[in-house]
Each structure stands twice: as C-alpha cells, then as structure tokens.
Amino acid sequence: MNTFTREQYDVAIADWTNCCGNYTAIKNLIPMNYVFNFDSEQIDWMKNVNKNTEFCTEIGIYRDQLVAILCPLDPLGQKIIVADYPYSVLSELEGDLNLVETEQYTVVKNAILSKDLRTVDDSSDMYWPISNKPMMEQDKAVEAIESWRNEGMNWFYRECSEFEGSRIFRKFYVPSENLNPPKPGLTNMICSFGLKFSDVYQRVLPTLIFISFYQDLENTGSVEKISNTYDWSQPCPPLCPYM
Numbered sequence: 001m002n003t004f005t006r007e008q009y010d011v012a013i014a015d016w017t018n019c020c021g022n023y024t025a026i027k028n029l030i031p032m033n034y035v036f037n038f039d040s041e042q043i044d045w046m047k048n049v050n051k052n053t054e055f056c057t058e059i060g061i062y063r064d065q066l067v068a069i070l071c072p073l074d075p076l077g078q079k080i081i082v083a084d085y086p087y088s089v090l091s092e093l094e095g096d097l098n099l100v101e102t103e104q105y106t107v108v109k110n111a112i113l114s115k116d117l118r119t120v121d122d123s124s125d126m127y128w129p130i131s132n133k134p135m136m137e138q139d140k141a142v143e144a145i146e147s148w149r150n151e152g153m154n155w156f157y158r159e160c161s162e163f164e165g166s167r168i169f170r171k172f173y174v175p176s177e178n179l180n181p182p183k184p185g186l187t188n189m190i191c192s193f194g195l196k197f198s199d200v201y202q203r204v205l206p207t208l209i210f211i212s213f214y215q216d217l218e219n220t221g222s223v224e225k226i227s228n229t230y231d232w233s234q235p236c237p238p239l240c241p242y243m
Contacts (some may be wrong), residue, residue, distance in 0.1 A: 012060025
C-alpha cells in the first residue's frame, strides 16, 4: 500500500497549509470530479491501529498532487505516532460511481380465532428497516457530491478572497464505523468531497463521503438496511474537537 514516512507526512500537510490561501494553486490541484481511493489493506490497517470512535484524514500535497492521509487517533483524540501513514492521491475515477441503498421491509400478519373458530382480529404491521451502521440516504450523498462538482471551486474562491484561506479544511474527522462495512468482500473505498449546509455554522461546509465497494454488492443476504455510502465527515476547521 502507498505510505508516507513521518517526515513525508509532515511535509505534505505543511505544503497544503501553505497553499490554502492561493486560489490559483488550489484550482490546479483539485479537479472537481476527482476522488480518493483507499484499498482494503489501507482500511484494515486503520481499523487495527485506530483507538477512537473517530479517525483523522489529513489533507496534504505530494509531488504537486493533493493527497488524503489516514491518521489514527488514541482514546483521547490525539494522533497516534506511527512509522508509516497510508495515503491516497486525488485522481480520476476509473469507471462509474455506483451508490447503492437496499431496504428490506418485514410485514407481520396477525390473525386471532375465537374458540368457536370465528375471526376476532385480523391485522398486519409493517416494520421499517433498521441500520446498525452510520450511513446517509443515497439522495443526500448524491446531492452533496454534485454540489461539490458544481460549486466547490466557487466555495474555494470565496474562502481565499474573503478569508485568505483560514477557514479551508486541513483535515477531516471521520466516524470509525465507516471502516466497518456491513458485509464481507470489501475491495476498496472511494472517498469523495461533498458540500452540505451546516445549521450550526449557517454556511456551506465541505465533507468527505466514504463509498465502499465489494466483490458482490448486490448479494447482501441481510434483513437490515444496507448502504455502501457512509456517514458525514467533519472538516477541521471549523469542527476541531481535539485541538
């Protein structure tokens, strides 16, 4: 898997920090239809090393390309120092991006007969699907990704021109449950930027959306709600809970 040494990691994130006020440089670094791609080996590494309910995805620059770097956190939210940091280069998709959401419903029918075999009750109830994984509705994910493609560069322009890049993300805090897909056979996770409105900050904020891919996504074999699109990630700044 692709990894950085500690020194390469430090240089990469410093280069992104220094670039954040330069709109022209950002425009050259970030084609709006490009994504990150983490393979199963990188995902397993993070699952084994991370000790928090969240993990950190640092943004950096390496060889004039934007990179996302996986950084594990300890129980207190501090970065765990490791020898190698897995990373992914922002790059073009190799094919179509397939977002899948499957919901299975359970209908329970009840019938009661009296002792003389007359019907005294005949009813049915529908039970809605329940998810035990953090996930987002497919239409919301599509809306956020399309918003990034259409308005993302406008967002960067405003942040650079009005705030000198001080409010542009340096990292994202991601729910660790995103690393635990609901079925076996994970091959990789595509990580796309998105834009969504924050009620708390009353402005549009970027997010990272993790989309998992399996050897056989359709064959879920489950009665739960299944999605390959996972929970929102929090950009820092402004959401920096461990600073």
